[in-house]
Amino acid sequence: MTCTIPPASWRAAAARAGWALLGSLLLSACSGAPARPQEQGEGASSGGKRPSIVSLNPCTDAILAEVTAPGQLLAISGYSHDPSSTSMGLEAAARYRGVSGSVEEVAALAPDVVVAGSFLAPPTANALRDLGIRVVLEPIVSDVEGAREQVRMLAELSGDKAAGERLVARIDDALRRNAAPADWTPVPSLVWESAGLVAGNDTLVVDLLEHSGFVNSAGARGLGQAEFLPLEQVLADPPRVIFAVGNPLAEEDRMLHHPVLADMKNTLRIPLSRSLIWCGGPTVPRLLDRLGRARRAWLGRHGDTREGAEDAGHARGFVQKDT
Numbered sequence: 001m002t003c004t005i006p007p008a009s010w011r012a013a014a015a016r017a018g019w020a021l022l023g024s025l026l027l028s029a030c031s032g033a034p035a036r037p038q039e040q041g042e043g044a045s046s047g048g049k050r051p052s053i054v055s056l057n058p059c060t061d062a063i064l065a066e067v068t069a070p071g072q073l074l075a076i077s078g079y080s081h082d083p084s085s086t087s088m089g090l091e092a093a094a095r096y097r098g099v100s101g102s103v104e105e106v107a108a109l110a111p112d113v114v115v116a117g118s119f120l121a122p123p124t125a126n127a128l129r130d131l132g133i134r135v136v137l138e139p140i141v142s143d144v145e146g147a148r149e150q151v152r153m154l155a156e157l158s159g160d161k162a163a164g165e166r167l168v169a170r171i172d173d174a175l176r177r178n179a180a181p182a183d184w185t186p187v188p189s190l191v192w193e194s195a196g197l198v199a200g201n202d203t204l205v206v207d208l209l210e211h212s213g214f215v216n217s218a219g220a221r222g223l224g225q226a227e228f229l230p231l232e233q234v235l236a237d238p239p240r241v242i243f244a245v246g247n248p249l250a251e252e253d254r255m256l257h258h259p260v261l262a263d264m265k266n267t268l269r270i271p272l273s274r275s276l277i278w279c280g281g282p283t284v285p286r287l288l289d290r291l292g293r294a295r296r297a298w299l300g301r302h303g304d305t306r307e308g309a310e311d312a313g314h315a316r317g318f319v320q321k322d323t
Helices: 008-017 019-029 058-067 103-109 122-130 144-158 161-177 204-211 231-236 259-263 283-302 306-317
Strands: 053-055 073-077 097-099 113-117 134-138 187-193 214-216 241-245 268-271
Touching (some): 053 058, 058 073, 058 161, 073 103, 113 144, 161 283, 187 204
Parallel strands (some): 073 097, 113 134, 241 268
16 A cells, blocks of 8 residues: 655645644545545546535535435534434434534545535635535525525535435425415414524525415514514514424523413414424425414414314414424
């Protein structure tokens, strides 16, 4: 076995990331693994070979797990192994290695492509590019059309457009089965998170709320994404539905369960898992089905349908656990 010194671009990346990375790169260079061809530039694969991928974002983790071939997705973000931050099932996430996103971890896996959120630190992104790895930065999608586009882009990146279209079809099916009736009057609703934060109008969760028969009362109050709405203002002008997005580890969750909320007889409180409100992809059908049940729960309170009454009974219990 011969020991090959890493190319200059690798050594430059190591200098920025620290000597620990330099040591790991030198070790991998002497391990017999083939060096990354310089002509591949940003990690594009040659000969039609599907690129190996590391995902550093819980939203892209869930999508890539559905559109990649076995062995193609080398690792996902550690967030997807954490029940408080995952957007995919823990059993599905357990099939993949979890990484924190450090340059050392990624370099050891030698992927063709790294997919990360748009908030990835620029020094990390630059160090990965200097290693010859293509870096794709994905923003948080703000509407269902953006969710479709993200699925299709990641499926094309992985080399399986058909898998992307199958996932898009699931999203469209969920949109159809959970759409509000044509004569439905939108119900004023509030997505109320731990510490009193609200969802703004330009978010995916609100776009899906509106599709399902609700209207965001935070927007009507002039509040934007992640602005604060205190309990006193909710009591003074209550919405008809509160979607309570709790965090079991947060002390601020006490406000979502304040006893005074039980006196709001005309307001339906429905728990909504944090795992449903941030990501597109396979999360969209799950959220839409949850919102469809919420609309039927509202109808059960104000109508006389068996289906609606059943969902209203579940909502009345206000259990925090949700799917």
